[in-house]
Amino acid sequence: MTDADISLGSRSAEKAVSHGKLRKSLGLVTLLSVSVGLVVSQGVMVLMLQGAGIAGPAFLIPLSLAFLLALTYAFSFSELALMIPRAGSLSSYTEVALGHFAAIVSTFSGYVVVAMFALSAELLLLDQIISIVYPGVFPNLSVALGVLVLFTLLNLLGIDIFARLQTALATMMLIILLALGLSALTGSASEPALSASLPEVWNPMGAGVLTLVAMAIWGFVGAEFVCPLVEESHRPERNIPWAMILGITIIFVTIALYALGALYYVPQEQLASNALPHYLYATALFGETGKHVLVIAAITATCSTLNTSLAAIPRMLYGMADNGQAFPQFKLLSRRFNSPWVAVLFVSGITGVPILFMGDDPGVVGMLLIAAAIAWLLAYVVCHLDVIALRRRYPNLRRPFRTPFYPLPQLFGIAGMLISIYYASPTPEMAEAIFTSAGVVLGLVSLIAVVWIKLVMRKPLFSPEPLENVLNR
Structure with a gap:
């Protein structure tokens, strides 16, 4: 590559960031709240306690390995997002690296499809918690659908409203989780502890505890949702990498305290087997008051996850439409609020479908969520x-962020993600259904991608797009 090419790439990158159609208004605090807010969901709160129930204090081993794996994807996304600063995120990077087919399949299956089931499961879990704590107060599914409608409307009002909400929600959520963990570990809770110390056998699973990395990694997926917001970020060269790295570190500390604290108040077998271990944890720690604490935690976690998804995924679709990889209607911005309103409504709509059709059987949604999450790891x-x-x-292209110790983080990340996919099924009995569902999802998205690329885009499936074409759009 010539010096002229390097200069062109540098100028084009600066132009893409400084003259994009989306308005730049997001600082480090907001981006940090995005990286934290999507990751720490109710689903994560449940899975981390179940992991602690299975492995006891030794759950810190797979949790630490998952933390390192998360740092590898943070490094890779930081390098790519600042080299190709486009709202399309993974689709924009992949079309230059591997071609349009991989770009469309990885982004749709890894994010849009995952959101369809992840957000639905999250909203159903919130509905379930509130129905247990306040029985008969709200009609079935009314809380789930009401929250979805509310945050859809708020995200249509633009990025400024999103930023204010996200910072408040993420801060409150972290405070509650840290309060649970610290209260349990320091013995300052209102209820007596089940045990005065952690179990004597620190690691009863031995080397088998490493298989729980597949469970622990779910506690760290999603910090890269700051990348679709790159065109609306102040000082992205600094803020994008630090938002992900700091966010993942904060999550690791919070989850570790939260999970260890539960071992003092709830028997391990109950943490491992109960569908709502965070409910057991809160009530064992604070008694009846714990129910209301949990409702606040559930509301903030679900709303934070939903708010982040309704901001980031529509901007992925906006970028894909700008690349010609999705319907051009996703490029439409509201004149008053500058938000990608068609894309926001689309993501909201596909989130509501599973709630309406599978609301009485959340187990099906949970199974589909694990299957779709496999596609998420494939996206990594x-x-x-x-x-x-x-x-x-x-x-020789200018890279504002370069992965330290390249290519070791990438090789470690690829191996770790593939191993996590292999152990994704919680039981051998579920493995066939989960991998079949994942295969169907990937197959359908692949078929749609082939048809779109050949008949609409009229481009080769696997020929990488020249970098200059992407940066100059």
């Missing part, structure tokens, strides 16, 4: 491959 594998491919194709 694609991200690491993007970095390797672009390092080879454009070795």
Whole structure:
């Protein structure tokens, strides 16, 4: 690549950030709240306690390995997002590295489809918690659908409203989780502890505890949702990487305290087997008051996750439409609030469908969520491959962030994600259904991608797009 190419790439990157159609208004605090707010959901609150129930204090081992795996994807996304600062995020990086087919499949299956089931399951879990604490007060599914409608409307009002809400929600959520963990560990809770110390056998699973990395990694997926907001970020060269790295670190500390504290107040077998272990935890810690504490935690966690998804995923679709990889209607911005309103309504709509049709059977949604989450981890594998491919194709291109110790983080990340996918099924009995569902999801998205690329875009499936074409759009 010539010096002229490097200069062109640098100028184009600066132009993409400074003259994009989306308004730049997000600072480090908001981006940090995005990286934290999507990750720490009710689903994560449940899974982390179940992991602590299975492994006891030794759950810190897979949790630490998952933390390191999360840092690898943060490095890769930071390098890509600042080299190709586009709202399309993974789709924009992958079309330059691996071609349009991989770009569409990885983004739709790894984010849009995952959101369809993840957000639905999250809202159903909130509805379930509130119906237990306040029985008969709210009609079935009214809380789930009401929260979805409310945050859809708020996200249609623009990025400024989103930023104010997200900072408040993420801060409150972290305070509650830290309060649970610290109250349990320090013995300052209102109820007596089940045990005065952690179990004597620190790691009853031995080397088998490593299989729980597949469970622990779910506690760290999603920090890269700051990347679709790059065109609306102040000082993205500093704020994008630090938001992900600090966010993942804060999550690790919070989850570790939260999970260890539960071992003092709830028997391990109950944490491992109960569908709502966070309910057991809160009530064992604070008695009847714990129910109301849990409702606040559930509301803030679900609303934070939903708010982040309704901001980031529509901007992925906006970027994909700008790349020609999705319907052009996703590019439409509201004149008054500058929000991608068609994309916001689309994400909201696909979230509501499983709630309406599977509301009485959340177990089905949970199974589909695990299947779709496999596609999420595959998206991380694609991200690491993007970095390797672009390092080879454009070795001299200006990179505001460069992965430390390249390519070791990428190789470690690819291996770790593939192992996590292999152990994704919680039981052997569920494995066939989960991997079949994941295969169906990937198959349908792949078929749609082939039809779209060949008949609409009229481009090759696997030929990478020239970098200059993407940066100059």
